[in-house]
Amino acid sequence: MTLLDFEKPIAELEARLAEMKQQLGDKHDADSESALKVVENKILQLKIETYQNLTPWQRVQLSRHPERPYTLDYIYSITKDFIELFGDRTVKDDKAMVGGFGTIDGQTFMLIGQQKGRNTKERQFRNFGMANPEGYRKALRLMKLAEKFDKPIVTFIDTPGAYPGIEAEERGQAEAIARNLKEMFMLKVPVICIVIGEGASGGALGIAIGDRVLMLENTWYSVISPENCSTILWRSWNFKEQAAAAMKLTAKDMLAFKLIDGIIEEPLGGAHTNKEATANAVKQAILAYHSELAQMSVAERIDKRIEKFGSMGLVIE
Structure with a gap:
């Protein structure tokens, strides 16, 4: 280990x-x-x-642990009939973004998330979990498909950010993410979003507009990584620990700021020490929140979703 x-x-x-x-x-x-x-x-x-x-930086380290469960690990643990769907119907299939239908305790969900790799070959294949525009367009296509068949949506967030390459910008990276934000606010089905590792910048936010946003205990969620923040402020990566502390990026910080709705506890030592127990905790959270959201009307869910995100932050005029 x-x-x-x-x-x-x-x-x-x-x-x-x-x-x-x-x-x-x-x-x-x-x-x-x-x-x-x-x-x-x-x-x-x-x-x-x-x-x-743990310090904020130590939690960042745990969120990146190479043995930590990734999106497909959770999906295959909590479902027995997952059917992966491919392609954005425009450019190609982005391997950094995965999704498809799966059943959890008799309820069919659309499960979508960023996927990383375990070794060098897999990491290159999955582009280190950094999606291109076609990844976000595929995610939106699958969300619309779930809406068509009245199936709830669960997203798993684990990315160091959207892919920043020239080709991604040429194909409309910012537009793809912005469209996802707009469309996710208006989805008629329940949407549950879970940060399972790294939740960085618009790359994370592109699939994180939901009725309930949750974080695993040892994850982080922020507009920028501690290393990049340190590089901007101190012109060096050497101050990443100070940056992590100042950024208030842990699950406890996010809950205190009312930016998320709950924290899913991990086994002592982190999610990778007992993957089965962690997956079961995620499964129970999904079922509990879905049961709550299913009681609401479509109009009520959409109104509360808009109100939830609209009330975030502090505005001084």
């Missing part, structure tokens, strides 16, 4: 525990069991202290 810097003291204790168990073998007595228990308790206490007091 990949270790982050702040996890090394925990790993050292776990290595010590494994060494003790190896030395003891099957010769366990009351004293050895007591010694093992002391080390196990130390590990648990250190984990609790570490993960309950």
Whole structure:
């Protein structure tokens, strides 16, 4: 398992525990069991202290953990009949954006999200989770398809930003994202948006206009990444930790600012330590919020959605 810097003291204790168990073998007595228990308790206490007091930058690091579940991991965990749909009917199929119909406990949803890769080849194939304009147009096409068949929509947000290449700008990156924002406000079906990793800039916002916006515990959501913020303000990436703290980008910050509606707790150590439990927590959140939203009329949902985003921020005239 990949270790982050702040996890090394925990790993050292776990290595010590494994060494003790190896030395003891099957010769366990009351004293050895007591010694093992002391080390196990130390590990648990250190984990609790570490993960309950993470800095914003450490949460950013966890959100990018290479073993963290991605969109398709969640989709295949919570559905058994996912049918992926492809293409924007204009240019091509963007592999950084995935989507299709799937059933969760008897209810069919349109599931859409950004997808990253595990290795170099996959990352290139998925363009590091950075969608081109055709990715956002594909997402909108699938949302309109869900609306046509009266199926609720769930989006999974995990991107370092929309792809900034020249070809993306030539094909209308800004227009594609702006159109998504406009159209998502008026969708007649329930829309639930979940930040499962990185939620950066318009690349995230392009599929994040929903009746309920949620974040997993160790994720971030902001107009810019800490590194890029540091580069702009200090002309160096070396101040990314200070930038992360100043930007107030964690799930707790977003909830305090009323920019999201809820936080989905992760297992101790992060989503990657128990993917099944994390997926189940996501599934339960989807079902609970869908049950709530399904009780509203179409007009009420749209009005509340517009009011929700319209009331964000502080305006001083």
